[in-house]
Amino acid sequence: MERIRPFAPIGSLQPPYSALRREIEGDILPYCQRHGIGVIVYSPLESGLLTGKMTRERIAALPANDWRRRHPDFQPPRLARNLELVEILRGIARRHGCSVSEVAIAWTLRHPAVTGAIVGARRPEQIEESAPAANLRLTETDLAEIDAWHARTAPA
Secondary structure: OOOOOOOOOOOEEOOEOOOOOOHHHOOHHHHHHHHOOEEEEEOOOOOOHHHOOOOHHHHHOOOOOOHHHOOHHHOOOHHHHHHHHHHHHHHHHHHHOOOHHHHHHHHHHOOOOEEEEEOOOOOHHHHHHHHHHHHOOOOHHHHHHHHHHHHHHOOO
């Protein structure tokens, strides 16, 4: 981004970002924040994995042509780690009286560099379930739980 700035202004960036996929926190988000670049993240629910609705059984029952059946995040050994995060999000959701999806989306929106999140939906009720995430404020305790999980389980 630094190399292109003299030639064209960068108004926004659209990277993947979720409680599971945090690679952009080190350099990209701080850079965008310093330079006033909007960040509209996509895949905050990791293709359904962070909705709280995906189980080992549901993943095994996905149609044979569903790419998630073959994706490493939906297969052992990563699946166990990822479902552990879902359980942490579920506990936070219980405390706030909301859905796991709302917590996962709110987590991405809590970063000051993130200006919005693109959330895919196949049915109108999924939009209705996700929209309140914009108003959900996670506590320091909530964030610390997710950070502790990440620190403990992050790939080397």
